[in-house]
Amino acid sequence: MSVVESHDIEFAAPRISEASVADYIALLKPRVMSLVIFTALVGLLLAPGHFHPVLAFTSILCIAVGAGASGALNMWYEDDIDAKMTRTANRPIPRGRVTKPEALTFGLVLSFFSVVTLGILVNWFAAGLLAFTIFFYVVIYTIWLKRWTAQNIVIGGAAGALPPVVAWAAAAGSLSVEPMLLFAIIFFWTPPHFWALALFRAGDYANAGVPMLPVTAGPDATRLQILLYTIVLVAVAFAPWPLGYFDAIYGVTSLALGGWMLLLAVRVYRQRTGSAALRASRNLFKFSILYLFALFAVLLLEVIVRGVIGMPA
Amino acid sequence: MIDPQRANPPVIDGVVLTPAQKKSQRERSIAIALALGVLVILFFAVTMVKGAGVLVRPM
Numbered sequence: 001m002s003v004v005e006s007h008d009i010e011f012a013a014p015r016i017s018e019a020s021v022a023d024y025i026a027l028l029k030p031r032v033m034s035l036v037i038f039t040a041l042v043g044l045l046l047a048p049g050h051f052h053p054v055l056a057f058t059s060i061l062c063i064a065v066g067a068g069a070s071g072a073l074n075m076w077y078e079d080d081i082d083a084k085m086t087r088t089a090n091r092p093i094p095r096g097r098v099t100k101p102e103a104l105t106f107g108l109v110l111s112f113f114s115v116v117t118l119g120i121l122v123n124w125f126a127a128g129l130l131a132f133t134i135f136f137y138v139v140i141y142t143i144w145l146k147r148w149t150a151q152n153i154v155i156g157g158a159a160g161a162l163p164p165v166v167a168w169a170a171a172a173g174s175l176s177v178e179p180m181l182l183f184a185i186i187f188f189w190t191p192p193h194f195w196a197l198a199l200f201r202a203g204d205y206a207n208a209g210v211p212m213l214p215v216t217a218g219p220d221a222t223r224l225q226i227l228l229y230t231i232v233l234v235a236v237a238f239a240p241w242p243l244g245y246f247d248a249i250y251g252v253t254s255l256a257l258g259g260w261m262l263l264l265a266v267r268v269y270r271q272r273t274g275s276a277a278l279r280a281s282r283n284l285f286k287f288s289i290l291y292l293f294a295l296f297a298v299l300l301l302e303v304i305v306r307g308v309i310g311m312p313a
Numbered sequence: 314m315i316d317p318q319r320a321n322p323p324v325i326d327g328v329v330l331t332p333a334q335k336k337s338q339r340e341r342s343i344a345i346a347l348a349l350g351v352l353v354i355l356f357f358a359v360t361m362v363k364g365a366g367v368l369v370r371p372m
Contacts (some may be wrong), residue, residue: 016334021344054362058355117352121359 017102023092027075027103028068028110035292036067036163042296043164043182045303047171055122059170062118063163065110066130070137070159072107076100077142084208087201107138118170126170133162147209150216157190158183181240182296188233189292192226192265196285199223199268200278219277223269226284230265234258237295246299253298261291 040063044056075082075093079100082088092098098106111134119127141156149155161183168179195213198205199222202214214222237258241251264284271280330338 014328016328016330018333018337019341020337021340024341024344052362054358058359061355113352117355121356 019098023097027072029071037064040163040167042299043167044171047168051171062114066114069107069110070134073138074142076103081208085204122170129166150213153194161186184236191229193288196281199281227265227269
């Protein structure tokens with residue numbers, strides 16, 4: 001007789017991942033990452049003094065990986081929301097390609113390596129800012145604000161606005177007015193950009209239970225907020241020229257692009273029903289991407305021109 | 314009396330990967346190896362660039 005009785009034990013088959021490298025790359029939100037790389041590059045090149053190309057490359061790489069890590073951690077936490085929204089249902093976790101623990105581990109490992117590498121190889125001030133950016137995006141925005149308040153993307157927008165500041169800190173070792181201006185431009189650009197998207201995706205957000213402004217306050221209140229934030233954005237983006245921080249090419253471009261952005265925001269405000277309203281918000285959303293890209297591209301051009309003709313920064 | 318199942322336990326094959334699982338695992342391993350390689354090259358390059366200054370840790 002045995003003291004321990006025998007039982008049939010059924011073992012669940014271990015889950016073997018079939019996730020491809022492409023699935024992990026998708027976790028990094030490559031499109032967001034490309035905008036982060038671009039804005040960070042502008043911040044880095046605008047910074048005063050000589051910065052060795054190897055250190056510049058290292059800084060941009062660390063910022064890009066840090067941004068990607070934030071994306072992975074965002075997808076780890078938001079798999080329930082992503083599964084309910086048509087725009088995000090195809091992401092690796094809702095599709096079952098990557099499990100939540102895998103995404104969490106991936107995000108944490110990349111966060112650690114990006115911050116520590118930037119700290120060791122470049123400077124710890126920039127590394128601290130990068131760590132704060134990741135923390136702000138994942139904890140403050142994703143975990144706390146997004147499901148709690150309609151001001152989620154207003155406050156959370158700070159995380160998206162920090163990459164050029166981190167890059168400036170990496171190159172200069174300190175901060176000054178110019179990176180703050182870059183921060184302000186992206187910060188005030190975020191609400192009209194995301195609310196224009198939320199206007200034509202309001203059903204998706206409502207279904208997922210995300211309190212975006214069109215869901216909580218209605219589309220008309222959102223249209224007013226878009227218009228107000230666009231006015232502030234255009235003023236903030238134009239101000240560096242008369243204040244003497246950026247050159248005339250930037251000032252004129254900012255005015256022209258800002259004028260068009262404002263016109264599209266007015267259209268969103270006035271076109272409130274039917275396909276015209278949908279078209280207006282789509283047009284503003286698409287143009288807002290071009291607006292930010294072009295504004296930073298002009299700054300990049302100014303840096304290159306200065307370098308070619310040998311003008312001081 | 315000895316339980317015949319205890320005397321001769323069934324042979325367990327362990328986890329056998331499907332070709333798709335093997336392929337994705339191999340791809341992931343190569344990606345990790347490349348990432349580590351990039352990290353090594355990066356540390357080497359920055360050490361060369363900084364020279365003795367590599368020991369300076371600015372805030």
